[in-house]
Each structure stands twice: as C-alpha cells, then as structure tokens.
Amino acid sequence: MKDHTHRTARRKLLATGSALGAVSLLSPLLPAWAQNGTAGIPPQLLTLGGDNIQLEIGHSTFSTGGRSGHAVTVNGTLPAPLIRKRVGETMRVSVSNRLTDADTSIHWHGVLLPFQMDGVPGISFPGIKPGETFIYEFPVLHAGTYWYHSHSNLQEAQGHYGPIVFDPEAEDPVAYDREHVIVLSDWSFTHPHTIMEKLKKGEAYFDYQRLSARGMFIDDPEQQMSWQERLMWSRMRMSATDIADVTGATYTYLVNGHGPLENWTALFSPGERVRLRFINASAMTVFNVRIPGLPISIVQADGNPVRPVEVDEFVICVAETYDVIVQPTEDRAFTLVAESSDRSGMARATLAPRMGMEAEIPALRARPLLGLDDMGMNHDMTSDVTSQEDAMSQPGMNQAGMDHAAMGHASMNMSSREMNSMDIGNMKMRDKSLAPADMEVGAGVDMIAMNPMDSAGKRGLGLENVNHRVLVYTDLVALDPNPDPRPPSRSLEIHLTGNMERYMWSFDGRKFSSIVEPIRFTRNERVRVTLVNDTMMQHPIHLHGHFFEVITGNPGFHPRKHTVNVLPGSKISFDLTADAPGDWAFHCHLLFHMHAGMFNVVTVRPLDGAAT
Amino acid sequence: MKTIISLLILASFHHAVLAQHQHEVEPDVVPTAADPHAGHSMPTPAETMATPDVPDPHAGHEMPGMIMQQQMPVANMDAHTDHVMPGTSGMQMSMPEEESPAPPAAFSGPEHAADLIFDSSVMAAAREELRINHGDYNGLFVMADRFEVQHRDRNELLLWDAQGWYGTDENRLWLKTEGEASTGDDELELQALWSHAFHPWFDFQSGLRVDFEDGFERSHLVLGIQGLMPYRFEVDTALFLSDAGELSARIESEYDWWLTQRLILQPRIELNLSAQDIPEQSLGKGLGNMEAGLRLRYQIRREFAPYFGIEYSRKFGATADYTRRAGMKTSDWHAMLGVQAWF
DSSP states (O other): OHHHHHHHHHHHHHHHHHHHHHHHHOOOOOOOOGGBBBBBOOOOOOOOOOOOOOEEEEEEEEEETTEEEEEETTTTBOOOOOEEEEEEEEEEEEEEEOOOSSSSSEETTTTTGGGGGOOOTOOOOOOBBOOOOOEEEEEEEOOOEEEEESSSTTTGGOOEEEEEEOSSSSSOOOSSSEEOOOOOOESSSSHHEEEHHHHSSTTTTTTTTTTOSGGTEEEEEGGOOHHHHHHHHHOOOOOOOOOOSSTTTTEEETTBOOOOOGGGEEEEEOOOOOOEEEEOOOOOOOOOOOOOOOOEEEEETTTEEEEEEEESSSOOOOEEEEEEEEEOOOOOOEEEEEEESSOOOOEEEESSSTTOOOOOOOOOOEEEEEEEEGGGGGTTTOOOOHHHHHHHHHHHHHHOOOOGGGGGOTTTTTOOHHHHHHHHSSTTOOGGGOTTTTTSSTTTTOOOOSBEEETTTOOOTOOOOSSSSSSOOGGGBBBBSSSSSOOOSSEEEEEEEEETTTTTTEEEEEGGGOOOOOEEETTTTTEEEEEEOSSSSEEEEETTTOOOOEOOOOSSSSOSSSEEOOOOOOEEEEEEOOOOOOOOEEEESHHHHHHHEEEEEEEEEOOTTTOO | OOOHHHHHOOOOOOOOHHHGGGOOOOOOOOGGGGGSSSSSOOOOHHHTTTOOEEESSTTTTTEEEEEHHHHOOOOOOOOOSSSSSOTTTHHHHHHHOOOOOOOOGGGSSSSGGGGGGGGHHHHHHHHHHHHHHTTOOOOOEEEEEEEEEEEEEEEEEEEEEEEEEEOOEEEEEEEEEEEEEOTTOOOOEEEEEEEOSSSSEEEEEEEEEEEEEETTEEEEEEEEEEEEEEGEEEEEEEEEEETOOOOOEEEEEOEEEESSSSSEEEEEEEEEESSSSSSGTTTEEEEHHHHEEEEEEESSSSTEEEEEEEEEEEOOHHHHHHHHHHHHOSSSEEEEEEEEOOO
C-alpha cells in the first residue's frame, strides 16, 4: 500500500515535476525566503522588519500538486512573510483585515508580550473586524525561531501562518554559515469546517490504513495484529490505527508552501554549517523529520537554545519549533523527509549544492499501531527516570491500596503483544475512581488512563523501534540555567480528555463551550503542572505568554518550551512561573481538538498595572 | 473477579516500576559531549553552580541538580532506591501529591483582563464567540442507512431506513423513518425523538412514532437506547406504547466488518416483539418476526456506498398464524440491491 502510494507519487513527479518547478519558481504566492531554490536567508536581510510592518489578511488562491483552492493568507503568500527582528527592538505590526466576510487575528506563537498583544479574540482583544486595522506593538525580549498564525475560526488551516526569527542582541550562541527557514504544514482543498463535520459524523473518516480482514491474509506490515488483539480493540470500541484524525487522504504536506512533488530545494555549499529553522505550522499533523545521510544537531527548541544534541530523526509536534545544524560535506543532494506520524504521507524537500539535484526519496514506513502504553496501561520499563519518580508518587496507585511487596514480577517480561493477549478487555478502561474529583466523567470521556507514565523519555508513535537516534524530550538540556530556581509551591493536574467516537475533546471532561472555570495562577507563583492524557491520541498542549520547563531529569536546565506533546495514555509535567499577568489561552494545538473544546483560559493575577 | 485481575496487573506494573527505576538509562545528554565547533557559548558548571545531569549513572550516590538540592530537603529516597537518583527526584519527593487550590491572590483583580483596555461590551461579544468556537457544536446529519430494492415473491419492493439529527454533541432532535413501497401495499413509519448522550457510546431517546399502513394510522410513545456496544455492534432498541395501549419493542443491531479499506460486510438483525395480540396489524404476542441480513457495500466515497445482499425473514408464533391465515409465507429469503449514503 505504502509502496504503491509512493510509486504513484514518483510517476507523477516525473511527469509533472519540471512544469510545477517552473510554476513555483515564479509563484507570486511565495515570499522570497520560501521560493524554490533559495540560497538561504542572508544573515543581515530583514525579510520583513523595520519600524512598522504592514500585514494584510485576505483571500487568495493556493496551488499545489496541480490543483488550486481557496486560501486565507497574509500579504497574499502561503506561508506568510518571514518577520525578522532583533532583541531590543520594538515589534510594531499593522494588521489589516481585507477578508470582508470574517474577523481575523494574529497570535505571536511563543513570543512573550503584554497580554493585550497576544492576539486571541475574546481573551486578549476583540479581534480584527473586516476593514479594520489593528496595531500590535511590543518589545522584542528574547531571541529564537517562532511563528505567527490566526486565532480566528479555522483560518490557520487555510494558510494563515508564517515564521518569525528574533535575532539575539549579542552574539548568537549558534554558529552557522547559512540558514533556511523550514515551515512544515498540512494543506487540504477541503474547507476546514467540512473536515470538522466529517470528523463528527464519519467513523474514522480519514483513516485508510485501518485493520482489515484482508490484512489477516497478506504480508502487509501495517496489518500485523492477531485476531485476538483485534477483538480486544473492537471490544474497547477503540481503533488501534487512529494515529492521526486527519490524514494524507485529504492533506498535502507542505515544506514552505511546496508539496512533495514540487520539491522545495534549499541550497548549500559542501562543508558549510547550515542552520535549519523548523516550524510545524500544521493544523493537525505531527511530523517525524529526518535527512537520510545527515546527522541532525538540535540546537534550539521552541526558540530557546539547548545544548547541541545529535540525532538522526526528531518528532516535531504541531506548533513546536526546532533549530538544527546540519553540515553536509559531500557535493550531493539530500532529501529532507517529514513523515506524518500516521505515515499516510510526507512533506519532502531537498538540500542540494545546486538546483535540479535530487536524492532518493525513502518510501513511507509502516503505519504504527497503538499499544498498551497508549491505553494508559504502561508495561514498558524503559521509560525515563522522571516517569519512574512519578509512578512512585502517583495518587491513583495509592488509592488502589496495593501492597507492593506482595506483588510478584509476573508481568515483567511480557511484551506488549503478550499483554494484549491477556484479557485486557477485562480491565476497566474508564475507571471513574481514577479521575480527580474536579473532573467531569460524562459522555465526553471515553477513557481514563489507568497508569499513565511520563512520556518525556519516549520516542513517540512509530519510532519506538527505529534503528537510529531519535530525539526525546529528556535529550534536551537548556543551554542557559533556568531563570527561576524555586521549587514549585503547589501542583496542578490537568486531564486531557475526549471521546473519539463522538469527536468531543476537552480538559478535565469539560468542553470550553460549557462555561468552565479558568485555570487561575497567582502572579509569580511557581506551579508543577502535570498533563495526564486520558485519550489514545497525542496532544500538543500550548500555553500562551509563558515558557515552562518540561521535567526531563535535568533540574536547573530543563528545556523551556511553549508547546509540549503528551503521548497517548501518558503524562508530562512542567514547572511554570506564572510571571505574565493577564489572561492567556491554553489549548491543544491540534486545531480540530481545540475547535471541539480542548481549550481554556489561564488567568494570572494580580495585574498590578500590567494592563497599560 | 475482573477487578481483582485489574488490580493484580496494575500492581505488578507498579512493583516493577519500583524494582527497576534505579537501573534506568540516563538521558542521552552528556554535558561534555557538546560539539566544540558548535559555537555555543557554554557556561561551565562552575559558573552556573549546577550540573544539569549525571554523565555516568554509576558515578555514585550523588544528587545532581545542586540548585534544587540546596533549596529543599532531600527527601527520603525510598527504600527501593539505593543508587543514584538523578533528575528530578528530590523535587518530586517534595511535591505535594494532592492538588491545592490557587492562593487567594489568584482570584483578585478584574475577571477579564482585556476589559481594562477594550470596551467591555465588545469584549463580552468576542468572549461569547470564543466560547461558541471552542466546543459548541451544532450539526445536521442525514443518513440513508438502507435504501434498497428487494426482490420478494416475484415482486419488487422499495425499502428505506433513514435517520438524521440536528443538534449538539449532547442533545439532538433525532428523526427516523422506515418504510416499504410496492404496488398497492405501502408502509411508512416516522419517529421524532429527543436524543441525549448519557454515556460515551449510548444515547437515550424518547419521543413519538407514527405509523401509516393501508389507511391505518397509529401513534406511539417511544423510549429507546441507541449506540455502540462492546465489539462495535451498533444497536438501536426501543419500547413503543401505542395510543391503544399496546406495548411492543424492537431490537436492531448491525456490525461493520471491514474486509478492505472500502469494502464492508454488514450483518444485520432485527427483532420485533409484542406484549399482546394486535389483530389489526396481524401481530401476535411474543417474538413476532426476525430479519437477518448480510449486505456487502463498497464505499466509493465514505458518504456513498452501493451494496447488494441477501436477507432471511421469518415470522413466529401467533404472528406466523396470522400470516398463514392470510395465505402468505412465514419465512422467506430475498435479495436486494441498494445504496447507503449520508451527509
């Protein structure tokens, strides 16, 4: 199946590649930095900078793979222009809404700023009405790679996103000879509202990699599951193949606005240190990124510098950014592959010394299957130190009143599959006693993780067994000491909840629309927040206006992030210093999960003159 | 018994965690492994007064993370832990396990910060839109589950079974219709129900049903449950109380067996029961009839799937007697050709 898809793609590429290449070279829909065959961004070039940046939000036509469709764009390009400023400067951006039929907004993702400049209609400001212009103005406080996107309706899925680079005032901690911005995204010719309707009404509507009866009789690696396990999954009324809600069945995965056939190419000279600034601006797609033949040195995560760590592949969840250094020494092309985590498609680009060069495109790997971990029944003792710690102090376990000493090691040597063949169906997948008192366990909650383990040390779906180095959060060590050394004064547990069948998503069992209590913090208090994923999907959780330190076993040097991916049936903890007074959005960055209700407001009080 | 098994398995996981946690592999980052050519201005441990992690897990009994350590009591390391506890151990141990409420200052100040800067009525409108856009779903669904031509007794018969809803995730107006049309012998059933999601996989439904059959009309109150059983059997069961006081029930269940990514074999069964004889409808007390079908459909699109199939129908007990008296067969095989469609 996969090979077939791939072969088809190759044939199409051969047939149409040159024509499409010519088109995209001249495309007015692409800003200069995203043009095919770019030599990179000259270090001093301010793509869009200056004292007053003017942005216009409007309707455009976007083309990829030989098709054209409606897009909502910034200054007529997809992705939007690169905004580049230096720390210490003032960011002053006039945003005019030329849509005529809809409000719009720009949220500066990952950027620390006064709350009224954060760009979330209904929280930070009223939004930008058709014909109106809103002026954003705030100081640039910190360097790094960030991005901006609409927080109105579902415009983000229609092309309303672009990159931001803030250069440090002093010397950049990362040395490089050349840089490229790599905006990964997912594009559908189907309107996002229609996609939402399909998700609400159709059963696994976009999943064309499900387990089938035919799969029992063919040698397809994606179908390797015994009938006993299949029965167990259907008994639970869950799908082991539900890795991504929206798939390559409708998405074309883009690199800087180019589909895989259009082969966006970034130039380098052999021997150079090339800095790639990755941004996952997708609506719904978690990517697995690799460049076969080139080790990847991660130097920055979510805009914050980390100690260089060399890997062969990394996961970039929706809304994360990673800066990496690659140093190709050979005079040849390399393929940059960003597979969708469900392996239903890939974004593809080429790094090459000259235009027109290509390297082999690896076939899509087999779609992974969900397992015990993803049901919140951890059996795997290879996860990191932090999770071990967490497990010991887990309240749910204590409530169960178990005598550890009395328990044997019976299940220790069992593989996931062997465990599956035990009667997992007898286990309670939705034990209400495991839910905290403030969680609502109604029709919108189809699962409660029995034994969620910390996923900071886990590789992510489909990468558990790949035979090379894969970045995990515990690899990330902040370059600079964390600014707030205080231990947390209180802890807060937030459950990520949902119902796959009804396509309902929420925090603590309550959709935002049902009028929920905001998450309240006292200004400057330090809080340990634990996100418990009671679903079988991964959720990239984003907090506006703050960086938090993800607990990774490197105290004092935890990576500071604005978005953290919580794997299915797992949990992640972070320490937050609530130092940004005001109201902030807090949500799953999978757009349709957010739209379905996985959203809340975080308040930080007192304001004490913050709102001036 | 189920509970005991779950507890045992859970417990063994937990125990295993305790038993193994000191053997865990360190995070893959070694401070000294930094690429000297990286150009990073790397603070030395001496400058920052803390080492971020332990390069060698067997290095001894040191607690890394000096900053943390200095600021909190090094908690008891747990009897099971006799090796290095790198990472966040001390901090974790000192963490309050139970959630505590936010300090009072968190509740101070304006309820909505942006109201201080923007017109509060404009903000209120924007907030309502924000609320609606984050979970307040309101949808319309229409599905012809079965729309088919059946071949029965050398006659063609048009049969439909359609339903649709309008409403939110939790509460919907749910309409159902079933019927048959053949030469001179039509049946039509309409149901209008309030449907409430009371469980992750089940809706409670109540409302009215009206039947039209050969000029004969009857109304019923309906109480039912529709949803997805374990093993993914879709069920639709209902009790009907007619305006003449007759009580009857219907149980329908179907299962989608995915043969390929688009080809689906669907067994379906329907049982009709009655609490009393209803001669006008030729229905007898008890189990009245059963239909058992097998339909093979191909999804040209998810929303549009033509199918063909066969069905066995059989009448039982007093219902069968009525049927025999009318000179008709009490059991029959028939074939059908149809389409399933939804939007």
